[in-house]
């Protein structure tokens with residue numbers, strides 16, 4: 220499902236920055252089979268977000284090769300990359316909800332992009348909003364929601380279209396233990412239904428409670444895979 | 446319970462307000478107003494030029510005395526030499542030598558039924574038409590060198606200048622139309638870029654969710670099409686009273702045929718004016734598509 224082969228990612232800083240470049244990933248190689256689950260751990264700045272951006276096609280590797288869904292990512296056309304993104308659910312570290320849309324419409328976005336019927340959208344969106352406990356807030360805009368509620372909306376949007384691959388960047392960062400527990404139940408349920416899952420976290424308690432294979436990053440290098 | 450209810454599916458990307466809703470139509474209206482006037486100018490001057498060229502004012506009459514005598518160089522008859530010069534001149538068209546019968550018809554009211562029997566030394570008469578600006582005096586001089594005594598009667602001493610004037614008016618109007626179209630495209634491009642900058646966040650997010658470039662460009666283009674079309678429609682409508690007023694001023698010059706002021710506006714204008722909003726919409730759509738797609742190339 221996902222294969223990294225000696226992947227490097229170098230950010231070019233804007234002129235005037237203290238360092239000219241930031242090497243976010245240095246020679247990372249791993250493989251995640253279809254239907255697999257991986258924790259992605261490491262201290263802040265280790266490169267977790269960078270690695271996930273490569274997976275959801277928001278960055279291109281500076282060097283090395285990435286295969287997604289059995290395809291060499293560098294060879295995917297712009298059009299097909301967009302279609303591929305629709306099969307990847309992403310929970311961004313900073314949520315990235317559309318401020319001008321209410322909770323319902325934010326969650327409905329992926330399904331509307333896929334041109335599903337409004338009836339089907341209504342069924343799925345209502346169900347997933349109930350799952351994250353926000354069915355009463357569907358008309359609220361993001362700025363009317365707390366950080367934890369926004370995160371739950373972001374999670375609902377990531378899973379509403381039943382993605383083949385779920386990538387979650389610190390999804391429990393703003394949640395209390397109870398909500399984090401519910402979220403992990405949702406994610407493991409999706410994983411059991413066949414969705415490949417990658418969850419980045421620096422919360423080692425959570426990792427301990429849900430034992431699963433782990434990718435450990437430190438300063439851009441993969442230091443643990445098992 | 447729901448404050449607003451789910452958004453209509455048509456604007457599910459939330460990009461409806463991404464273009465300057467007021468400024469763009471106002472600017473496009475102003476430019477359409479100019480375009481309508483320029484269009485009226487082009488078509489009216491085309492009409493005017495056609496009228497002048499069709500009129501007696503463009504007529505040219507040449508009398509060649511002793512038509513069968515040879516020219517100074519002694520090769521051709523004077524008539525043939527004059528005809529050859531006229532036919533070779535690009536400013537002169539429809540060169541025609543009056544036949545015996547035509548001469549008779551022309552002269553009989555004055556000289557009686559059978560002109561030829563009078564044995565008068567009649568000149569050959571040639572009629573022609575000016576089709577381009579030219580100098581009748583220069584033509585007369587050329588002809589007199591070949592055939593002394595040749596008379597050139599040109600009702601069109603001014604016709605040539607009018608033709609030159611209408612041609613330059615038309616060139617100006619065409620230039621105005623082209624400039625207005627280019628400025629319109631530039632205004633749409635600037636408005637689109639501003640809209641893109643303002644909605645950068647939203648666009649980056651929906652791009653990340655798998656929106657196609659065509660999805661995003663289509664939203665912006667649909668909006669731009671609507672705004673430019675309505676702006677141009679308003680501008681064109683506002684130009685109508687001005688055109689009517691100009692037509693009213695021009696009525697006395699349009700001859701006895703024109704009873705109602707609006708009738709002297711060229712018929713083609715009534716077809717061209719409704720095309721203005723369509724042209725504006727086409728400019729709006731294509732400029733926006735190009736601008737947005739090029740901007741999206743900056744996203745991974």
Ligand SMILES: Nc1ncnc2c1ncn2[C@@H]1O[C@H](COP(=O)(O)OP(=O)(O)O)[C@@H](O)[C@H]1O
Pocket residue numbers: 230231232241242243261262263264265266267268269270
């Ligand atoms: N857009 C960017 N431009 C420049 N440097 C970046 C950018 N994003 C991340 N970095 C740098 O890359 C390194 C890894 O960052 P990141 O992947 O966000 O780590 P993590 O998610 O593990 O905290 C850090 O040193 C960070 O400063």
Ligand SMILES: [Mg+2]
Pocket residue numbers: 267268269312388
């Ligand atoms: Mg991060």
